[in-house]
Amino acid sequence: MMTSPLVLDPIIATDPELNAKPIETARIALAGKLKAAVAKDGLLRLDATATQPQAAQALANAVIDNWLKSTVPGPQDRADLEKRLSYASNALASVTTLLNTLSVDGAVSLGKPLTRGEAGTSLVGLGELQTRYLNDVLGIPRSLQGLSRDVVKQPPTLPTEPVSNKKALIAVMSTLGAGFALLLFVFMRQAWRNASQDPETAPKMARLRAAFGARKA
Known part of the structure; x- marks a missing residue:
């Protein structure tokens, strides 16, 4: 992101x-x-x-x-969030009113008798709905505003010491060393071939090959 x-x-x-x-x-x-x-x-x-x-x-x-x-949400997301906020606000008000009524009047407000278990279940369910709508009412305005600088725990700071570049230098020198060794090998091989084709130096190169061959043996 x-x-x-x-x-x-x-x-x-x-x-x-x-x-x-x-x-x-x-x-x-x-x-x-x-x-x-x-x-x-x-x-x-x-x-x-x-x-x-x-x-x-x-x-x-x-x-x-x-x-x-x-x-910060764009126009369409903002419109959707505002609709959700309006719905959550109205639902929270309705659930809160119903919850208060049940707490005071009990089963009389529902027009039918309720057992103690049914009454407790109704109150718990309404309480969960109230909490959910309350979270929406509190959270959606924050989403509409987007995040603020308050979420940054530590602002960007300058380093107290310069960053060491030894590793980068070693990598560069290693690359250069390998390239130089490869270049030297190619140069020597080409020089050897050219000398072997020269009539004046060919006998000397043959003796050198024979000498190296004898040492290896």
Whole structure:
């Protein structure tokens, strides 16, 4: 969700370097700077990477702001939620009135006698309905507003120490070393072949082969 187009596209639109790229390429490049994962404590952790610490902090804040905006429902979802809120409010009022009436008048209000068990079951059922409608009345307005910055337990902070790049350097040097060794092998093999085809050096190369063969034996 943190790397969805709804979150990334506004950031791309304000970044000249990313905005110059095709939108899919820009999304992949920007998403590569972000890492979002749920920690063991159930909290969502967001890490942002940039050339400068302040840029990484600004990127993390922009991602959080856009993500919070994406939680605000659109027109159709808003209309559906408002209908549910209206229904839940009316139902809560009706159930609360009926529950209060039963608590005071008991079976008289229903027009028929009830056993003690039936009366208790009716009160419990109405109480569960009241709780369900109350949860809707309290929760739907929050859904209409979307999430706020209050859900952010810790704002993005700057690192206290620079991130070590030794691992990246080792990986680069290993790649360069392997490439150099491969290049040297190809060069030596080609030089050997060329020398073998030269009439002047061919006898010397033959003696070298014979010498190496004798040592191996």
